[in-house]
Amino acid sequence: MITKKFADFIISLKYEDIPSDVTEKARLCFMDFLGVSLRGSNEKSGISALKALQPTLGKATIIGHGHGDPLNASLVNGIFAHSLDLDDGHRIAHLHPGASVIPAALALAEKEKVKGKEFLTSIIIGYEICLSLGIMINPHHRNMGFHSTGTCGTIGAAAASAKILDLNKEETLNCLGLAGTQAAGLLESDHKGSMGKHLHAGRAAQSGILSALLAREGFTGADTILEGDEGFLNVMSSGYDIKDGLGHFHIRQVYMKKYPVCRHIHSTLDSASKILNSLKLKSVDEAMVDEVIVRTYKVAAEHDNYKPENMEFLRQSLPVSLALFLLNGDLRLEHLKDFKFARELAKKIRIETDRKLDSLYPEKRPSKVILKLKGEKSEALTMLPSGEPENPLKRDDILKKFKMLNSEYDVKKLKILNEMESTPMDELMDELDLGGNKQ
Known part of the structure; x- marks a missing residue:
């Protein structure tokens, strides 16, 4: 019983x-x-x-x-x-x-x-x-x-x-x-x-x-x-x-x-952080970016609203949250206030469900980000976002x-x-x- x-x-x-x-x-x-x-x-x-x-x-x-x-x-x-x-x-x-x-x-x-x-x-x-x-x-x-x-x-x-x-x-x-x-x-x-x-x-x-x-x-x-x-x-x-x-x-x-958005987005943001750190960049602007590819598990990939209309929608949007992170080098509450300007960069973000990564969910919450800047490609993979008991x-x-x-x-x-x-x-x-x- x-x-x-x-x-x-x-x-x-x-x-x-x-x-x-x-x-x-x-x-x-x-x-x-x-x-x-x-x-x-x-x-x-x-x-x-x-x-x-x-x-x-x-x-x-x-x-x-x-x-x-x-x-x-x-x-x-x-x-x-x-x-x-x-x-x-x-x-x-x-x-x-x-x-x-x-x-x-x-x-x-x-x-x-x-x-x-x-x-x-x-x-x-x-x-x-x-x-x-x-x-x-x-x-x-x-x-x-x-x-x-x-x-x-x-x-x-x-x-x-x-x-x-x-x-x-x-x-x-x-x-x-x-x-x-x-x-x-x-x-x-x-x-x-x-x-x-x-x-x-x-x-x-x-x-x-x-x-x-x-x-x-x-x-x-x-x-x-x-x-x-x-x-x-x-x-x-x-x-x-x-x-x-x-x-x-x-x-x-x-x-x-760490970030004021849905947890399913956090691994993507941590991967973006790794890329910026490796390139010694504090942030990027839209003109620098050719394309961003996110390969992640199915549930995370479903957070694919490219045109959030309010703060509640934004917190569930992987592409706009990622665009804001890349433009600011972080994602804090103050960065969410004016989010519509990030939509243009969000258009360059392609989200894909990766079967191999999806098979690891929910024990892991993996996300790989591939950032293409002026023809040069950088990528990073995060298996679990920061703040989990493992980190x-x-x-x-x-x-x-x-x-x-x-x-x-x-x-x-x-x-x-x-x-x-x-x-x-x-x-x-x-x-x-x-x-x-x-x-």
């Missing part, structure tokens, strides 16, 4: 059982989440959500915008975290766990005044549950059109919430049952240039909290929500591999991102990313995260002073 195994894991895991490298990774994921969300709090999707919801007074931090009630704070923070396409992810599970799990755990942890030790335990549990489920059902789930961040993320957020509230087994099963029936997210939202993609993460976080709060009050959910004949696995996947992966701590394999971003890299995204924030305050275990989370968030006065 998969659902019951999940519930047993949630209830039984203690902070003392968790290896130190896992707690350190959770701490790093939290830091990354805070930096990305703080910058994301200025984006249109999050501001729109704030105006629509008008969160009531409460003690849960709405990053960059004061405080509010936990349900709405978690939803908005999830939108903030996912709106820039800079949040963490897992290549095999095909989802972004942090944007769903952390907002739920954080809002409840502040409300319940639990200490950092319990908070870290809860997000490790949330990551483990949603990533185990994502690994179990993908790539089938994704190929059917589901966005795992919204679907599996809901169940991960519920698991983290159940741990924060210290639910018993019956309550935890009800919590998972209620989360499973709310799990939603369609890739049509992602690939058609809408903010619905951002909503997937926020709604997952909010639904996780709602499931836990209802379960605590005796509201029941199906205790076979995952494996039942009409449950998650049988309805929302064309095939799945039941693996008892709990306890392997899949958070270890979570990647962190991870270190703490200093995440601090640099945080500072780059939020130049006015004093990153020295983040030192409190180094010894957060004994600090109540409401006090920790007050010391970090991330609420701002924008509300």
